[in-house]
Amino acid sequence: MSRGLAPLSRELVPLSRDLAPLFDPVSVAVVGASDDPAKYGHAIAAQALRAPHRRPIHLVNRRAGTVLGQSAAPSLSALGEPVGLVVVSVPAPVYEQTVDEALACGAKAIVAVTAGFAETGAEGLARQRAVAEKVRAAGAVLVGPNCLGIADNTTELYLASDAFDLGGVALLSQSGNLALELQLAFAPHGLGFSRFVSLGNQSDVTLVDLVRDCARHDATKAIAVYAEDFGDGRAFAQAAATAGKPVVLLSAGRGAAAARSAASHTGALTTSSDIVAAACRDAGVELVRTPREMTAVLAALAGGRRAHGRRVAVFTDGGGHGVIAADAAEAAGFAVPELGPGVQEKLAGQLWGPSALGNPVDLAGMGEQDPMSYAAVVRTLLDSDEVDAVLMTGYFGGYSADSGGLGGAAGTLGATELEAADSIARAVRASAKPVVAQSMYPDAPSCQNLQAAGIPVFAAIEDAARALAAVVVPENSQDSSRGGGAAAMEPLPDAAPPMTDTGYYATRVLLAEAGVRFPASAEISSEAEVREFARGASGPFVLKALHLLHKSDAGGVVLNLADEEALVAAHREMHARLSAPSYSVEQMADLAAGVELIVGVNRDPRFGPIAMVGLGGVFTEVLGDVAFALAPVSAARAEAMLRGLRCAALLNGVRGRPAVDVAAAAKAIEQITRVAAAQHDLAECEVNPLLALPSGALALDARAVPLVPPSHSDY
Structure with a gap:
């Protein structure tokens, strides 16, 4: 069985939650239990009754009578006793009323099968949020709504439509049919399930909550996840990285990202697929593409050898x-x-x-x-x-x-x-x-x-x-017991004060204060200022217009201006053509002596700041030789990213060119990504190119894009 998936609610929830009432309740009541095989309340009630010896199982049907041969109460309150967990499988119009009654009867856990909330639009989302807030205020937990139930084989809790073989895999899934397919695929390998949770809309209990709880669950040896959205993706990565047991992710919808404003190369080159892959690599999560691949990975991990x-x-x-x-x-x-x-x-x-x-x-x-x-x-x-x-x-x-x-x-x-x-x-x-x-x-x-x-x-x-x-343990693994093993994820830095100015020079100052080196430069708005700079510095020079996002494409950058007169002539021509309010004049770096890199940070709404490192310059998008990681990136991780590029041989020197200072470039990447990760008000921050030289590294251009673009750009 499957249903359409709703957008996830992103309300803040406690960092660590007690889910014992969900997985090992003192008693269970199924509201909406039915003798009609076409109704979901029938399937869940039938499964729940498989273990009446473990805990009291109550069936509730508004018509009372008997259901599946057992007496049914017309309401929860008619039971006359508290209940630990309530399954809600009723029509949407009476959902709130049923949850209220469950809480009044002392329920500490609710599994909401009922659909028709966030997946239907704004009104449904508002109803969903209101119920979740009420559940939290009562000190209870709720899975769903719009879910297909849960099961815990280790506590004989059977509240899903199908039975699952006992084993060591906890499956957290946005698809019920996928669980059935995995059950069939697992059988030849002797694999089974410790737990199954249909995630539903995650209005209260989230994927992150469940990963953390399964990490503490001794009978769970591996955590399998099927997710189309992660809510707080950064928290998911952190939970997986610290789980102490393998986490395998089957993620759908990892193709080209939805349309976004390509305000920088970073935005143009970063896709949702890159982001999920980077998060998984940094968290030590095994990322798979199909149920068959998930089965193969879990079968190997179950062997325990690395x-x-x-x-x-x-x-x-x-x-x-x-x-x-x-x-x-x-x-x-x-x-x-x-x-x-x-x-x-x-x-x-x-x-x-x-x-x-x-x-x-x-x-x-x-x-x-x-x-x-x-x-x-x-x-x-x-x-x-x-x-x-x-x-x-x-x-x-x-x-x-x-x-x-x-x-x-x-x-x-x-x-x-x-x-x-x-x-x-x-x-x-x-x-x-x-x-x-x-x-x-x-x-x-x-x-x-x-x-x-x-x-x-x-x-x-x-x-x-x-x-x-x-089952290969990566070189940087800190936990050889895990399948992928994860290097320590860099913590997010504290939020820095918002940038009131995201122009070129303000961005340069921000990065320079963090230790990033730039060539000597000055912001000028007149020919006299051009001459003043040229007379105080040695050529060649660079001239840049400061109001364009992609200056090179619009003819807003001129390189290799040999002397003062060449610089003045270039300024006159550019100003006549572009009429920029100001320009930057800079000393020209020797591009032939180094390798041009790009360093960018894009703030993803699910995973937060994502770093991109690759071959830079004007052909960045053509080359597409880039790597991704959760930002900030340590110098050691940055060097590994550089060494892993397709064109990494350029860093070692080719055709008589000297090797570049990779350590210095990696340090600059660390500084750039740390600054950008701390600026929560930036959608993107980019240095392109970062020139890696035989000795040191030099940032030749910088750009910052605010989350809410100002009405008038000053680039």
């Missing part, structure tokens, strides 16, 4: 499978290095002449001679200090498959393959390194033995490679 490097040994029993697996591994960011002589020599003693030993390691038919050779190779690869993880691919499983293969489960080969699976499982249990498998027969008994030992098995090699990528 790879502390990206050197993978590909092991196969067929050349084609090996080549395809090696390509998939490299596409997932792994190296498939040739194994050294010592490892190859040991493998040669275990295999026969036709086997390939370099990497991929190919049995080349040896498996049919002795299925135990699979186990011998896996053990050797895990023992090698040249390997961080093993990716096994091909026919393994075929010998024990019910379909027959070469011997079938009753044959000698099938029985020996089962022994090999047990031997592989023992080898993996004795090692800290992960093994992931792809098999033509993933449901075969031998593959199921691998699954039971925490070795995920997939039918598709791309799933196996993605699963392996999920």
Whole structure:
């Protein structure tokens, strides 16, 4: 079942909330319980009655009588006793009345299935907010409205339309159908659910509240999230980063951002997809695109083993499978290095002449001679200090498959393959390194033995490679127990005083006070002032008009003016053409001696300030070589972003050009992003270009865009 999703309410809620009344209530009442299978109150009531031994279950139907063979009360007040949690599945016109009655009966938790609020417009949003405020004032919590229920297998709380297999995954979702699809996908991997929560409109209990609570829930080993909106995205990232357990996000609607005013390169280049990806990377969240990918990642994380490097040994029993697996591994960011002589020599003693030993390691038919050779190779690869993880691919499983293969489960080969699976499982249990498998027969008994030992098995090699990528511990990880692991997120700085002037020189002063270096310059409005500056400085010079957003595009920038007369002539021509109220004259930096970078910060309404770093200059948008992170960005993180650019080789010097001072550029990025993150009144702040030089870094242009643009720009 699914419903249209409403825009999220963004009211402020407490930083940490007690959700025990929601997940382990003393009693439950289902208002709107029904014998009619077409009504949602029927499905939830039927599920709730699965565990009447755990807590009292009350059914409420305005007609009273019996529902599902149990006596139903005509109202909550008719129960004559307090109730802990109330499920509200009634028509929208009586929603407020039902919530009021629930609170009067002492309810500390409400699950609101009823729809027709924020998703319908302003009037519905106002009703939704009023109810949420009333619930909070009563010290209660509310999930929804417009949700599809909740379940907690660990407390036998069944308040959703379907039953979910018990396991270690908490699913927080804006889609009910997705939960059903994941249930089917999880089953072959032995995965199940600790909790399920349909988020609904999040008028009170939010995604952030639920992530924090699931992080404290011992039975939850991983948190899976499907979200189309995050409300407070920064708080979500922080909650995920500090969860202490894997968080996997399936995020929809990550395509091109809605139309925005491209007041800077930063605004033009930043999309919602970039922002979500940056937040996930910085928070250590595994970002996935499909339910299938989410399943692969969770299956790998459930094994508990982590790879502390990206050197993978590909092991196969067929050349084609090996080549395809090696390509998939490299596409997932792994190296498939040739194994050294010592490892190859040991493998040669275990295999026969036709086997390939370099990497991929190919049995080349040896498996049919002795299925135990699979186990011998896996053990050797895990023992090698040249390997961080093993990716096994091909026919393994075929010998024990019910379909027959070469011997079938009753044959000698099938029985020996089962022994090999047990031997592989023992080898993996004795090692800290992960093994992931792809098999033509993933449901075969031998593959199921691998699954039971925490070795995920997939039918598709791309799933196996993605699963392996999920268990690599990043170099900057501070928590190796987590799948992605997160570096420490930089805290948001305290809000700085608002900028009363967002013009070019005011922006330069703001950044310069933070330590960012600029060339010598002056703001001028007359030819006499032009000459005065030129006589006190050495050329060449730059002249800029100060009223344009994109000065270069409009002919508002002239470079390489050799001397005073050239500068004066350029000023006369530009003023005649543009009539700017003022201009900037600056000493010209030697662009040929450095690399032009761009540093921008865009304030996203969900995730706050987002930093963009990349190749800069006039071709920034053409090159599109940029990286994103939550701002502010530390110098260490900034350097990693620079090193990760496609054109990062330019920083090291090419074709006789010297290497640039990357550390100085990274420090400048830290200063710029910290200032911009503190200016809550700015929509964007940008330095383009930031010239990285062999010694130091120099900001050559700066721009600030207020959240509410002034009526007259002074750029």
